[in-house]
Amino acid sequence: MTAHDSNPLVIIGTGLAGYTLAREFRRLDAARPLVLVSHDDGAFYSKPMLSNALSQGREVEALVTADADTMASRLDARVLAHREVVAIDRERRRVRLADGETLDYGKLVLAVGARPIRIPLQGEAADRVSSINNLEDYRRFRQALRPGATVLIMGAGLIGCEFANDLAASGHGVTVTDPAPLPLGRLAPPANAERLRDALQALGVAWCLGDHVVRLDEAADGRLEATLAGGERVEADLVLSAVGLRPDTRLAEAAGLVCRRGIVVDHLLRTSDPDIHALGDCIELDGQVLPFVQPIMIGARALARTLAGHPTEVDYPPMPVVVKTPACPTVVAPPPAGAEGEWRVEADESGVESRFVDTAGRLRGFALSGDRAARRQALTAELEAAADA
Amino acid sequence: MKKWQCIVCGFVYDEAEGLPEEGIAPGTRWEDIPEDWACPDCGVAKADFEMIEIADCA
Numbered sequence: 299m300t301a302h303d304s305n306p307l308v309i310i311g312t313g314l315a316g317y318t319l320a321r322e323f324r325r326l327d328a329a330r331p332l333v334l335v336s337h338d339d340g341a342f343y344s345k346p347m348l349s350n351a352l353s354q355g356r357e358v359e360a361l362v363t364a365d366a367d368t369m370a371s372r373l374d375a376r377v378l379a380h381r382e383v384v385a386i387d388r389e390r391r392r393v394r395l396a397d398g399e400t401l402d403y404g405k406l407v408l409a410v411g412a413r414p415i416r417i418p419l420q421g422e423a424a425d426r427v428s429s430i431n432n433l434e435d436y437r438r439f440r441q442a443l444r445p446g447a448t449v450l451i452m453g454a455g456l457i458g459c460e461f462a463n464d465l466a467a468s469g470h471g472v473t474v475t476d477p478a479p480l481p482l483g484r485l486a487p488p489a490n491a492e493r494l495r496d497a498l499q500a501l502g503v504a505w506c507l508g509d510h511v512v513r514l515d516e517a518a519d520g521r522l523e524a525t526l527a528g529g530e531r532v533e534a535d536l537v538l539s540a541v542g543l544r545p546d547t548r549l550a551e552a553a554g555l556v557c558r559r560g561i562v563v564d565h566l567l568r569t570s571d572p573d574i575h576a577l578g579d580c581i582e583l584d585g586q587v588l589p590f591v592q593p594i595m596i597g598a599r600a601l602a603r604t605l606a607g608h609p610t611e612v613d614y615p616p617m618p619v620v621v622k623t624p625a626c627p628t629v630v631a632p633p634p635a636g637a638e639g640e641w642r643v644e645a646d647e648s649g650v651e652s653r654f655v656d657t658a659g660r661l662r663g664f665a666l667s668g669d670r671a672a673r674r675q676a677l678t679a680e681l682e683a684a685a686d687a
Numbered sequence: 688m689k690k691w692q693c694i695v696c697g698f699v700y701d702e703a704e705g706l707p708e709e710g711i712a713p714g715t716r717w718e719d720i721p722e723d724w725a726c727p728d729c730g731v732a733k734a735d736f737e738m739i740e741i742a743d744c745a
Binding site for chain 1: 741
């Protein structure tokens with residue numbers, strides 16, 4: 299071990315990326331000082347469960363598996379909760395916190411995640427749009443959600459559909475708007491998207507597809523009235539925005555690191571400064587932003603090895619994404635951008651299986667709905683074989 | 688029979704259904720799954736105790 303290696307590893311962010319990296323790193327290096335900085339309370343919780351907790355009867359606090367102190371002792375680390383990093387001094391290898399404290403680092407990891415995209419709306423109630431991107435947001439949402447309340451969801455992507463299913467299945471009126479003609483946008487071909495649309499509709503979800511909210515006003519009894527571009531008006535108790543996420547590049551940009559859509563990293567998850575790595579929803583690798591669990595887990599394991607002195611490149615296998623909509627279980631593995639080929643669809647009452655086959659006859663992507671979702675492992679193996687061929 | 692959910696990724700393991708594609712027979716209890724098993728969605732190891740019980744369908 300060189301002197302350099304005994305300087306602390308500092309991780310900014312205690313989401314799945316930050317904590318998984320810390321855990322994997324500790325397995326390989328029990329000695330190096332480890333510091334995590336969090337702008338929230340530093341509790342470890344299950345983010346993917348936010349969008350299915352209601353129908354499973356789970357309270358917000360049941361999603362927390364360990365508080366910051368527990369995580370600190372488990373990881374033999376300092377966990378600084380409710381602290382904001384305001385600047386990175388790359389020359390001195392030091393970060394500065396909002397309260398003036400500084401932390402020296404040997405290696406720094408940005409695991410700062412992504413922020414919800416906000417669509418500018420007109421109207422006096424435009425600021426009453428909620429978005430759910432962390433446990434604190436979700437806590438507020440659940441407090442505001444009265445039994446039987448109606449919710450208008452802006453955005454029919456993966457998160458919008460999951461919340462629509464969860465809310466409708468637990469006795470809430472749900473309306474979903476999206477400028478696209480079908481849910482799931484570019485993630486799924488029409489046959490699968492239609493199946494999900496119909497299943498959620500059967501559950502009671504009202505769709506306003508090909509339309510979007512342009513203004514939000516106060517209505518009677520504290521309710522909200524949304525006006526859509528097509529002129530339709532929709533009343534709701536709450537309005538939830540689920541239009542997408544944008545990597546949080548603020549700190550990286552201020553420090554002069556190369557950023558495009560996300561913080562640009564190479565296959566060692568290194569930014570343009572070799573002493574600073576980045577992981578998770580904030581990164582852009584090979585031009586891609588992948589805000590899903592599996593790339594985080596794979597990245598964290600590789601980066602832990604790299605930081606422990608064994609440079610390990612990230613190599614993503616095919617990573618199908620599960621849409622947690624029990625009304626119509628859906629699994630999607632979109633074909634790579636620019637892949638040439640066609641969707642071949644098999645559909646019956648029990649489900650839909652869409653296979654994207656390229657011009658050489660190889661499977662390059664798939665989408666499975668209903669009972670066909672159980673075919674995920676078989677098709678993933680086929681994708682893997684085709685990628686290796 | 689119980690259902691378990693991976694807290695990392697939301698994957699649900701249903702003891703009644705097992706995971707036949709991974710060689711885990713229907714009816715296999717969570718405690719009988721080998722220690723080297725990993726969540727098929729996110730790869731978290733069973734040893735990390737990341738699965739929590741969500742339903743008892745007995």
